[in-house]
Amino acid sequence: MEECIFCKIVKNEIKSFKFYEDENCIAILDIMPRSKGMSLVIPKKHIENIDEEEELSKKIFESSLKIIKTIKKVLNPFEVVVSNYPSQIKHFHLRIYPFYEKEIPLIESQPxxxxxxxxxxxxxxxxxxxxxxxxxxxxxxxxxxxxxxxxxxxxxxxxxxxx
Ligand SMILES: [Zn+2]
The missing domain is CATH 1.20.5 (Single alpha-helices involved in coiled-coils or other helix-helix interfaces)
Known part of the structure; x- marks a missing residue:
């Protein structure tokens, strides 16, 4: 199996913009953000689906709350959106999108x-x-x-x- 890029990031084998770490996950800034401060919360363990390891996922969401609070405090966005939108990278992760006043999400403007x-x-x-x-x-x-x-x-x- 080809080595997963997120596993490499977790192991510090690839440079990343990591700003949070605990025993279960890390949070990094997306290097091609859809909005300022867009972040990825990545479990340290390689899992592929949200429901693969329920206890781990709960902890990931718990950590994500801390990260969201931090983003809100630091970047003062209009709102923060969380998704696990499918990605080419199979290592499960949550995407955190801060949105700013004049940047309402596209999907939100097209019901x-x-x-x-x-x-x-x-x-x-x-x-x-x-x-x-x-x-x-x-x-x-x-x-x-x-x-x-x-x-x-x-x-x-x-x-x-x-x-
Ligand atoms: Zn991985």
Whole structure:
């Protein structure tokens, strides 16, 4: 496999405009920014998708919040937009775009025409998925509960056999 450019940046093998680093990720300025201060948040570990390692992604978003706050404080943009728009580089990363007062994002100025029915369809899909996610979480909690009670039973049995 050809070595990934972001992995090289993480390892300091390639010069970058890094301005943030913690145990999970780094943040660098994009060298071809779409706006002043456009940054990339790159996990140190090579993952390709946002949902590949949920815990890691959560930490990346947490770090991104710090970075966004920093960008807001430093560059005073009108707004900050975050995306994981597909890139030629397969190493997952978040793009942080600060926008300034006279630079409203293009997509924002060209709203798409959508039928109400289509909106409802999307809405229902989203709702279903939200509920599914919730129940998956509940399921995980149930499993944990079962594990816990198994462990308890084990210790009770053990103390009985020892006693
Ligand atoms: Zn990589």
């Amino acid at each position: 798409k025409k959508v039928e109400e029915r289509e909106l409802e369809e999307t809405l229902n899909l989203l709702k279903t998925c939200v509920e599914t996610t919730k129940s998956v979480e509940e399921k995980k909690e149930e499993v944990k509960e079962i594990e816990r009670s198994k462990e308890e039973i084990y210790w009770i049995k053990r103390s009985i056999s020892l006693g």
